[in-house]
Amino acid sequence: MRLTHPERELWPEDGITKGELFEYMGSIADVMLPHVRDRPVSLQRFRGAVGDGGFFQKEVPKGAPDWVRTVEVPKKDGVVHHVLANDQRTLQWLAQQGCVTPHVFTSRADKLDRPDRLVIDLDPSTEDFAAVRTAARLCGDALRAVGLEPFAMVTGSRGIHVVVPLKRTRAVGDVADWVAAFAADLAAAHDDTLTTEFYKNKRDDRIYLDVARNRPAQTVVPPYAPRPRPHAPVATPLRWEELDDDALKPDGWTLRTIGDRLAELGGDPWADITSAARALPRG
Template sequence: MLWPDDGITKRDLYDYMGAIADVMLVHVRDRPVSLQRFRGSVDEGGFFQKQVPKGAPDWVRTVEVPKRDGVVRHVLANDRRTLQWLAQQGCVTPHVFTERADRLDRPDRVVIDLDPSTEDFAAVRTAARLCGEALRDAGLEPFAMVTGSRGIHVVTPIRRTRSTEDVHAWARAFAARLAERHDDALTTEFYKNKRDDRIYLDVARNGPAQTVVPPYAPRPRAHAPVATPLRWEELDDDGLRPDGWTLRTIGARLDDLGGDPWAEIAGAAGALPR
């Protein structure tokens, strides 16, 4: 039992990864993975693992990522059976890089994590729309995703022309300008006790060797919610929740929509402004 209160087992996670692979692989393929693993239930706590687990089959693709004192060999979740193998390892959430394995110094995503200080999710939706407007003003196309936790990720695809350090610096400057324009609602203040009720614009996930929760990844929270890409207009829906879709219900949503709202995200990549 991974989610005992919901009767969801590791086999259910394994089956889910097989069923969701067609839409999820678009967003994780060729990206180094950090595994959020659980030896028991999610209630018992887990751990993060960057290095590929011992005994990995030879068909699991990997990539070496440099670090200060050597390298880390990360899994690449490039096919359905690798996603299911990760589930067998107790990996509930595969966190991925914003870079792809062939160019580990050139991100193709900018991620702004809207981290609320209160339970006012309407304010988070408003913040996401403000963020999207500012990205469009910069010539970029925004995409929104509820995280399955408490917030929203606003993601913009970019061409792979700038280094990770440059992208991170741009994201910090973008967040600072946006927070300055809306200082009553948004902040870049790292310390929680200085944020008041404002929403934190977290851009740290854009830094070197950082990872983000990808679309359709389950989260180790009650009812097994999944990170769910949105159509932009869904941000206007007062009934939207950050954990509104689960491992058991996301398939019906995709059927209703006719597929993944982010299926064409790569084609929207723009040049990151200087």
């Protein structure tokens, strides 16, 4: 694969280039691919430095090699041909396209209407990350109480994603309705710290339980995806007990340091996430 402009600096303050992003996507493929394979991708692309802004693209870029797999996703006035990042060279081809963050569906291509992931995005109103960690633990306790198994991921931005693997027994609309009701109940039980209020000016200092990513054709940031933020942080799966660590940061691991973490842990802490899938409760 020909890599053009490898010297282009995507994160100029750190000297991180397009070439380094390309190499990262190759080196991280073994642990990242299980989390993105067969999931339609929306590309967050940048033609220059990430600080200069980018754009989202759902349709497969023109000139894609014939080995890049795609899937047709219906929309109101036709279909969108989304990329499927199913192998290492496709991940690296995305980097060649200037795609810093590949955002993925919560469902897989063979059953687009049956999600196998449920995601609750804990979006803070302040810089108090200890409060976000506490909210994630509350969320996890409530999910376990209804028979589901939660996993936590720092997003590389400001918050935490609580992710639940699901058996593909319920339609996407049912999943979206269920998690919306779950979030509303959790916020009502902890209305001093949590909220489902969409408007920021009505949240005060409370943490927003964002469940919108569970709606049809919505996407989420997958594990190990770089983020277009200072120092190239990456979305990083956690062991659940790491939520108790006061030193934990939402953007503590970067494109350059995540490999050391994986080596220290002996691999991906979410390697067995699929085996924890449960059917979504009724009601």
